Amino acid sequence: MNLVTSILEQLINGLRTGSIYALIALGYTMVYGIAKMINFAHGDIIMVGAYSLYVFVGMLELPVPLAIILTIVVCAILGMTIEKIAYKPLRKAPPLAVLITAIGMSYFLQSAALLIFKATPIPFGSVINVPSLRLGSITISGTTIVILAVTTVAMIVLTLFINKTKAGSAMRAVSEDKDAAELMGINVNGTISLTFAIGSGLAAVAGILYICQYPSLIPTLGALPGIKAFVAAVLGGIGSIPGAMLGGIILGIIESLSKAYISTKLADAIVFSVLVIVLLVKPSGLLGKKRTEKV
Amino acid sequence: MKKKKLKKSITNIILIIISYAAITILINSGILGRQMSSLIIPTGVNIILAVSLNLLTGFLGELTLGHAGFMSIGAYTGALITLNSGLPPAIALTLGIIAGGLVAAVFGLIIGVPVLRLRGDYLAIVTLGFGEIIKSVLTAVNFTGGAMGLSGIPKYTTYKNYTLVFIFIVLTILIISNMVHSRHGRAICSIRDNYIASEAVGIKISKYKIMAFVISAFFAGVAGVLYAHNVGILKPNNFDYNKSIEILVIVVLGGMGNIKGSVIAAIVLTLLPELLREADSYRMLFYAIVLIVMMLFNNSGLKERIMEQFKSKKQVTTEGGE
16 A cells, blocks of 8 residues: 555656656757757756746745746746847758757856756745645645646647647748748748747746756756757657657656656666657657658 | 878877976976866866867767767776775776776777667767666666766876876877778778768768767776876766766867867866866856857858858958058
C-alpha cells in the first residue's frame, strides 16, 4: 500500500514538472515548425519571465493578475524582438550560423540578467495560494493543482487557436511551405512574429509556474528546464504540437521516478539518455512526421 | 610545387622557433609579472581546445557543445594517473597525457557513433546532452571526488615548465593542419560543403565523421590533462556548458575553418579579460555579442554590401586618378 502511494505521489510530481516542460516544449516545437530552427534562447525567456514577475510583484508591488499579464506581454515582445534582430537577417544563412546566433542570444540574456540581478539567488514566494487537496492517503499541493489546470487550459486554447482560427491556419501553411504560403497572400513575416510571440508567452507562463515550484531566482534558471523541454519536444516529435505535450509529460514522469527510485544525481543523466535513445531508435519522435531530404 | 611546400615548412619551423624564443625571453626576463606568466599555460590549453574544436565546427561543419566534456574526461584520467601511479613526475605526466587523450578519444568514438545519423541542430543538442551526462556521472561517482572535486593534483605544468605545453601546442596545430590539408581533410570539408554530393561521389561519411570526432576528442583530452596539472584541482562544474561555449567563442572569433585564427583568438580572449580586470563582469556579455555580431556580419549579406561599397569607392578614386 505504501509503495503504491509513493508511486502515485511521484507520478503526480512528474505530471506537474512534465506539464511545465510541455509548455516550454510547445514553444520549441512551434518555432521549429515555422522557422526550422532551434531557438536556444527559448529557455532563457523562462528566466526573463520569472525575473519580470519578481520585478512586477516583488519590487513594484503590482496586483498579481496584472503582474502576470504584464510578464506575458514582456516575454512575447522580447521573443518577437529577438526574432527581428537576430534570426530574421539569417533566414537564408546556413543552419550552423543560425544555431550559433541562437546560442549567442541565450548567452546574452543570461549574462544581461547576471549583470542586472547579480548571481546571488533571490528568494521569491509563490504567487499561488491554493489549499492542498487530500485524496485518501495522497496529498496534492495547491501549486500542483494550479499548474495542471493552467497547462491544460493553455494547451486546449492553443490547439483551438491553431486548428480553428485564420491566424492558426496561416501558421500551419507557413510551416508546410513558406514560399507557397507567401504566394497565397499570407503575411509570412507577421506569422513568424506571431509564432515567436505565442511561444514566448507560453514560456513566460512556464516561468511563472516554475518559480512557484522552485521559489528561488538565479540567472541560469531557464537553461536546464529549457534543454529538458527540448528533449521533450524531440521525444514527442519536433514540429508536432500534441507530441510536445505528450513528450513533456512522459519526460517529467521519467525524471521524477528516477529521482525517487534511482538516484537524484543521475536523474539528469537519465533524462539526456532518453534523448540519445530516441534519436537513435526513432529520430522523428513519437508523433513526428518523417521528412525525406531532397537534394 | 615541391619548392613551395619546402618553403612553407621552413617558414613554419622558423615561426615555431621564434615563438618559442619569444616565450622564453618573456618568462625568464621577468617582463611579464607573475599574473601574466600564470596565464601562459591557460592560453596554451585554450589554443589546443580551440584548434581541436575547429576541426569539428570549422572543417566538418558540425556544431558540438560537449567539448568541455571531452576535456574533463582527459583531465580526470590524467589527474588520477599522476595521483595514484607513484611514478616519477616526468613519466607519470607523459603517461597521464597519453592516457587522458586516449580515454577522451574512446569517448569521442562512443559519442561519435550514435550521432552519425544526426546533423545540425540535433547533433548540437545531443553533444550538449552528452556533456551534461559526463558532468553528472563525474559528480555521482566516488573516485572522482564527486561534487567536492579532485584536489591535490601535482602541479607539473606551471609556467616554469612551459616547454612541454609548447610542444603539445605545436603538435596539435601541426597534426590538425596537416590533416585538413590531406586527402582525409578534403573529404571532411566536402561533407561540410555538400553532404549529399560527397556521399554520392563515394566518400564514406561515417568514417570521416568518426575520425574527426576521435581526433578532436583526443586533443581536448590532452588539453584537459595539461589544465588539470596547472590548476591542481578539478570540479565537475568547471566543465559545464559555459566552458564549451567559451571554446566555441574562440573558434567563431578566429574564423571557422581557420587554424591560425583560432590560435590568435585563443591568445587574445585568454589575455584580454586579465588586462581589463575591471570589466570582467562584462566578459560573458562580450562573448555573447561576439557570437551574434560575427554571425550576423558574415551571413546576413552585410559583409558583401560593405565590401561592395568599399570596392566601388575604390574604383571611383582610381578612375578619378586616371
